[in-house]
Amino acid sequence: MSELAPEGRAFTKGLGRGDRSIPQIMLTDAEAGAAEFAGSDSRSYNYFEPKKRRATKYEDVTLDVQPDPERYLTQSWILGWANGDLGYDPKWTKIQSSDWHAFRDPNEEWEKTIYINNSNSVRQVTNAIENAQSENVFQYWNKSWLPIIAKHVSAWAHADYGIGMYVFLPAQRAAPTNMHNNAIAVNCMHKLRTSQDIMLYNMELMDVFGDEFDGEVHKETWLEDPSWQGVRENVERLMNAKDWAETTFASNIVFEPLVGDLLRSQFVARFAPPHGDSLTPSVISVSQAEFTERDLNYTRDMMTEFLEDETHGEENKQLMEGWLEEWVPYSMQAAKGLEPIWSEPEVQPVSFEDSFEQVKNRFEGILSDLGLRVPEGATR
Amino acid sequence: MARKSVSKAHAKIQELSWEPTFVEKDPKYKTDYTFKEGGQKDPMKQVLQSYFPMQEEKDHRVYGAVDAAIRGNMWRQVQPRWMEWQKLFLSIIPFPEISAARAMPLLTEAVPNPEIHNGLAFQMIDEVRHSTIQMNLKREYMRNYIDPAGFDITEKAFSNNYAGTIGRQFGEGFTTGDALTACNIYLQVVAETAFTNTLFVAMPSEAAANGDYLLPTVFLSVQSDESRHMNNGYGTLLMALANDENKDLIERDLIYSIWNQHAVVDAAIGTIIDYGSKDRRKDRDSYAEMWKRWYYDDYYRSYLVPLEKYGLKVPHDVVEDAWRRISDDFYHHHVAQFFATGWPVNYWRIDPMTDEDFEWFENKYPGWYDKFGKWWEHYSSLSEPNGHNPIAFENTGYVYPHRCWSCMVPCLIREDTIMDYVDGQWRTYCHKWCHWQDTVAYREEYKGRPTPAMGKMTGKREWESLYHGWDLADIQHDLGYVRSDGKTLVPQPHVQFEQDKMWTTDHCKGIEFQSPNVLLNEMSDEEREKHMEEYKQGFTINDTL
Ligand SMILES: [Fe+2]
Ligand SMILES: [Fe+2]
Numbered sequence: 001m002s003e004l005a006p007e008g009r010a011f012t013k014g015l016g017r018g019d020r021s022i023p024q025i026m027l028t029d030a031e032a033g034a035a036e037f038a039g040s041d042s043r044s045y046n047y048f049e050p051k052k053r054r055a056t057k058y059e060d061v062t063l064d065v066q067p068d069p070e071r072y073l074t075q076s077w078i079l080g081w082a083n084g085d086l087g088y089d090p091k092w093t094k095i096q097s098s099d100w101h102a103f104r105d106p107n108e109e110w111e112k113t114i115y116i117n118n119s120n121s122v123r124q125v126t127n128a129i130e131n132a133q134s135e136n137v138f139q140y141w142n143k144s145w146l147p148i149i150a151k152h153v154s155a156w157a158h159a160d161y162g163i164g165m166y167v168f169l170p171a172q173r174a175a176p177t178n179m180h181n182n183a184i185a186v187n188c189m190h191k192l193r194t195s196q197d198i199m200l201y202n203m204e205l206m207d208v209f210g211d212e213f214d215g216e217v218h219k220e221t222w223l224e225d226p227s228w229q230g231v232r233e234n235v236e237r238l239m240n241a242k243d244w245a246e247t248t249f250a251s252n253i254v255f256e257p258l259v260g261d262l263l264r265s266q267f268v269a270r271f272a273p274p275h276g277d278s279l280t281p282s283v284i285s286v287s288q289a290e291f292t293e294r295d296l297n298y299t300r301d302m303m304t305e306f307l308e309d310e311t312h313g314e315e316n317k318q319l320m321e322g323w324l325e326e327w328v329p330y331s332m333q334a335a336k337g338l339e340p341i342w343s344e345p346e347v348q349p350v351s352f353e354d355s356f357e358q359v360k361n362r363f364e365g366i367l368s369d370l371g372l373r374v375p376e377g378a379t380r
Numbered sequence: 381m382a383r384k385s386v387s388k389a390h391a392k393i394q395e396l397s398w399e400p401t402f403v404e405k406d407p408k409y410k411t412d413y414t415f416k417e418g419g420q421k422d423p424m425k426q427v428l429q430s431y432f433p434m435q436e437e438k439d440h441r442v443y444g445a446v447d448a449a450i451r452g453n454m455w456r457q458v459q460p461r462w463m464e465w466q467k468l469f470l471s472i473i474p475f476p477e478i479s480a481a482r483a484m485p486l487l488t489e490a491v492p493n494p495e496i497h498n499g500l501a502f503q504m505i506d507e508v509r510h511s512t513i514q515m516n517l518k519r520e521y522m523r524n525y526i527d528p529a530g531f532d533i534t535e536k537a538f539s540n541n542y543a544g545t546i547g548r549q550f551g552e553g554f555t556t557g558d559a560l561t562a563c564n565i566y567l568q569v570v571a572e573t574a575f576t577n578t579l580f581v582a583m584p585s586e587a588a589a590n591g592d593y594l595l596p597t598v599f600l601s602v603q604s605d606e607s608r609h610m611n612n613g614y615g616t617l618l619m620a621l622a623n624d625e626n627k628d629l630i631e632r633d634l635i636y637s638i639w640n641q642h643a644v645v646d647a648a649i650g651t652i653i654d655y656g657s658k659d660r661r662k663d664r665d666s667y668a669e670m671w672k673r674w675y676y677d678d679y680y681r682s683y684l685v686p687l688e689k690y691g692l693k694v695p696h697d698v699v700e701d702a703w704r705r706i707s708d709d710f711y712h713h714h715v716a717q718f719f720a721t722g723w724p725v726n727y728w729r730i731d732p733m734t735d736e737d738f739e740w741f742e743n744k745y746p747g748w749y750d751k752f753g754k755w756w757e758h759y760s761s762l763s764e765p766n767g768h769n770p771i772a773f774e775n776t777g778y779v780y781p782h783r784c785w786s787c788m789v790p791c792l793i794r795e796d797t798i799m800d801y802v803d804g805q806w807r808t809y810c811h812k813w814c815h816w817q818d819t820v821a822y823r824e825e826y827k828g829r830p831t832p833a834m835g836k837m838t839g840k841r842e843w844e845s846l847y848h849g850w851d852l853a854d855i856q857h858d859l860g861y862v863r864s865d866g867k868t869l870v871p872q873p874h875v876q877f878e879q880d881k882m883w884t885t886d887h888c889k890g891i892e893f894q895s896p897n898v899l900l901n902e903m904s905d906e907e908r909e910k911h912m913e914e915y916k917q918g919f920t921i922n923d924t925l
Contacts, residue, residue, distance in 0.1 A: 021661045021662075021663055021664075023588070023589035023590075023659045023661065023664070025457055025591060026457060026459070026591065026658075027456055027457055028456065028457060028458060028459060028460060028591065029456055029526075030455050030456070030457075030458050030459070030460045030463065030525060030526045031453055031455035031456050031524060031525070031526060032455065032523065032524050032525060032526060032528070033526075034526050034877075035526060035877040035878070036879075037527075037868070037877055037878065037879040037882060038529075038863040038864060038865040038867075038868035038879060038882065039527070039528065039529035039532075039863030039864050039865075039868065039870070040526070040527060040528070040529075040877075041528075041864075042528050042529055042532040042863070042864055043522055043523050043528050043532070044522070044532065045519070045522070045532060045533075045534065045535070046532050046533060047533055047534075047535060047536035047860075057516070057519075060515065060516075060519050061511075061512040061515035061516050061519070062512065062515075063535070064535035064536065064539070065474050065475060065478050065511060065515060065535060066475070066478060066482075067475070067535070067538070067539040067548075068539075071536075071539065072535075072536045072539035072540045073539045073540070074539070074540045074840070074846055075540075075545050075839050075840040075841070075843060075846070076838065076839040076840060077552060077556075077838060077839055078545065078548065078549050078552055078788070078837065078838060078839035078841060079549065079552040079553065079555075079556040079557060079835050079836070079837065079838060079839075080556065080835060080836040080837075080838035080839075081556060081557065081835060081836065082557075082832055082833060082834060082835065082836065084836075086838070087552055087555065087556045087838075110512040110516075111439070111508065111509045111511075111512035111513045111516070112439060112443070112512075112513075112516075114505065114508065114509070115432055115435045115436040115439050115509070116436060116439075118428070118432040119432045119433045119435075119436040121432075122428070122429050122432050122433060123433070125429075126429070157396060158396060158398060161396040161397070162398075164501070165488060165497055165501060166488065166489075169484060169485045169488055169500075169501060169504060170408050170409070170485035170488070170489060172481070172482065172485070172504070173409075173482040173483070173484075173485050173486070173555065178478060181478075181481075181482065182508060182512075185481060185504060185505065185508050186508075188501070188504070188505075189428070189501075189504075189505050192428060192501050193428040193429075193432070195393075195396055196389075196393050196396075196427055196428050196429060197429070199389075199392050199393050199395060199396060200389050200392065200393075200427065200429060202392070203388070203389065203392045216395070218395070219395055219398070222398065223398060232402065233402040236400040236401070236402045236403050237402065237403060239400065239403070239405075240400075240403040240404075240405065240406055242408055
């Protein structure tokens with residue numbers, strides 16, 4: 001007890017703080033190392049097996065926060081679903097695993113990184129737009145390119161939105177561990193943020209070009225333009241599917257490589273520059289990088305974990321090949337449906353066939369990395 | 381991004397949603413509520429382009445404070461009594477936080493209003509933030525506080541402990557069952573709107589009074605996200621109220637949520653704030669005073685009651701019953717006594733109460749000493765291992781309680797206990813509203829209407845039945861609440877750090893543990909009636925041991 005502040009009175013008494021008491025600071029010497037006794041040096045979370053020798057901060061703040069009756073949850077889930085499913089039910093995917101808890105997000109996303117990475121993405125996009133504005137690059141744009149951005153680049157925002165809001169948001173409720181669900185939650189935010197990036201970019205262009213840029217036509221394009229109906233059908237079918245691992249697989253292993261890559265890195269990245277526009281590719285490249293460097297990565301690791309499962313690997317492989325049979329045709333149809341937009345711009349630096357060949361090769365590369373067979377005739 | 385352009389941007393992103401036509405929308409999460417399309421607007425008008433940098437900035441402040449606390453040796457001035465209860469609190473709270481994230485798609489699937497969906501997606505990632513930022517805070521405690529044992533097993537202990545289970549239903553209630561019941565009424569309208577003030581404002585001020593200025597930094601940063609979440613809830617509630625068919629279900633869900641959260645949150649937070657503090661200034665608020673201000677006046681009188689004009693049936697009697705348990709019936713004091721009785725199967729230490737504490741309690745809660753003083757004196761005298769048993773197994777006169785089947789806090793206000801034969805077994809409930817939760821609310825119909833989306837109460841709800849007939853030392857090993865030397869216990873009924881004052885499993889060998897519910901079900905009808913009659917009469921603490 002401090003002698004200097006008896007009865008918890010403040011020194012500030014009479015200095016405008018009246019009679020109010022304040023809590024006393026007491027020295028307790030309760031810091032690490034102040035005494036030695038059993039357990040006094042046990043200074044790491046010890047209830048899980050770290051992947052490397054020492055647990056990462058990501059592992060510390062993520063593992064076992066969603067408990068599991070197969071691990072320590074002895075009373076099991078105390079609320080269940082009307083149909084008898086457990087609160088978190090491993091049956092919610094057809095994937096089987098002998099250790100759900102082995103998966104680690106290779107991106108090691110947790111609170112701090114989520115905000116740093118996404119803020120960096122936001123800054124990249126805003127800086128690109130601000131630089132373009134201050135250098136007034138818009139005057140060099142080929143005006144015939146504007147409707148293409150208004151329709152086709154902007155229509156993609158709907159795909160990102162649908163997948164973020166109605167595929168990944170529900171999926172992050174469903175997986176049996178926090179590691180799966182957090183990785184999916186971060187993916188969800190990437191998609192939603194990108195969809196908004198595109199919309200806000202669209203809004204910027206409305207300001208810059210006024211009547212020359214139709215800021216609203218993207219929705220009509222998405223809903224009615226025949227080129228886009230395959231993409232929309234694919235997205236809507238993903239939105240309605242229920243198996244969280246299947247929708248993650250069908251979005252990131254099938255749809256994004258076949259359709260997303262096609263639009264972002266073959267159409268936008270290659271067609272914009274010959275029209276004087278280097279800004280749209282830099283806006284879109286942020287989400288392209290997020291997909292290839294982050295979201296595809298975690299999905300590949302997650303699926304590899306299932307495929308290499310010592311007990312269920314073979315069944316999981318068959319299951320995923322079944323998913324390919326179901327989803328590749330939708331994504332093929334979506335990709336091929338976009339073919340007409342390759343002939344809309346004034347300058348056409350690459351043919352649809354060549355563009356498609358590129359993404360198809362990459363897609364097949366992803367599958368062969370996973371050891372999955374491309375379904376017969378599916379990519380023709 | 382400037383404020384004006386944020387609202388313009390927010391209007392623009394509304395163009396993103398559309399109505400699917402290739403599939404008939406089949407919601408993944410269902411509700412028995414019915415909605416008309418559209419309706420409420422998202423009042424917060426946020427876009428992710430302003431959100432992420434804003435949150436990143438908040439993070440800078442939090443991590444700056446973490447560094448400062450470490451550099452400034454904050455732990456030289458924290459009260460061990462307080463830090464020990466953080467082993468319980470911070471083991472629980474990251475799960476409800478992450479559960480709130482997981483809960484968001486319940487509403488995006490069930491409520492046809494894309495503008496609200498946008499707000500829910502922000503909330504989802506906020507909650508991931510809260511959960512992991514709190515796990516990180518706890519990690520700092522583990523690394524810097526004198527006794528890390530209990531922090532080191534945190535999520536395991538949360539999973540296998542009776543107190544963890546009590547807290548866990550707070551999170552499970554958000555994620556499971558009818559989408560509206562869980563995510564809107566239980567999470568947003570009650571948990572976030574009613575309880576985040578006590579959790580995230582009262583808790584920090586108490587922490588600061590106990591020398592811990594790190595928890596306030598983290599929790600006030602968490603709290604700064606809450607107004608957005610409350611707004612999400614309010615919009616959905618108004619949409620639900622717009623449809624008369626929902627009125628009975630809203631009433632059911634308010635009764636359930638208000639009562640269950642009172643039972644669960646007040647048990648834990650009431651105990652931590654009143655028994656975990658060394659700050660005994662007479663003008664510092666007691667938990668009951670905080671409850672009166674934050675819950676009764678701010679939430680109940682100023683938020684719920686005004687909703688009556690929109691047709692909300694506010695369950696006044698339930699709020700009053702909860703308030704009576706706190707203000708007159710010593711609810712959380714009984715809970716504190718129970719936690720302290722159960723210390724050998726906890727994973728934190730509980731400091732004995734001193735004369736200074738007694739005086740404060742008697743002043744704040746007149747009549748406290750008569751009910752609890754003697755028992756806490758016994759607790760003190762039994763706190764060091766001197767050849768006697770842990771207090772639960774000494775003859776103090778205390779009767780180990782039955783557990784409430786619904787809230788899983790024991791039936792501590794003995795005269796309120798209800799015993800009933802439900803689903804083929806004898807169950808006990810701490811209060812008529814908990815009895816109602818199991819027998820009326822969580823059923824396949826409510827007031828004559830089918831409720832196929834309502835969740836189910838599941839799991840092994842009486843913790844003691846897992847260990848019925850076990851030796852206490854074996855339970856401690858099984859739970860993993862034993863320190864690195866293989867015998868010293870993680871929990872201790874004191875905050876002394878000398879090895880020879882610490883209890884080991886050796887002190888607990890040969891003590892048989894029993895489940896009151898198993899015993900109750902084994903009794904003859906006659907024995908059971910008599911037993912319950914005695915139980916409801918309570919007990920008297922012996923003057924001497
Ligand atoms: Fe939260
Ligand atoms: Fe209860």
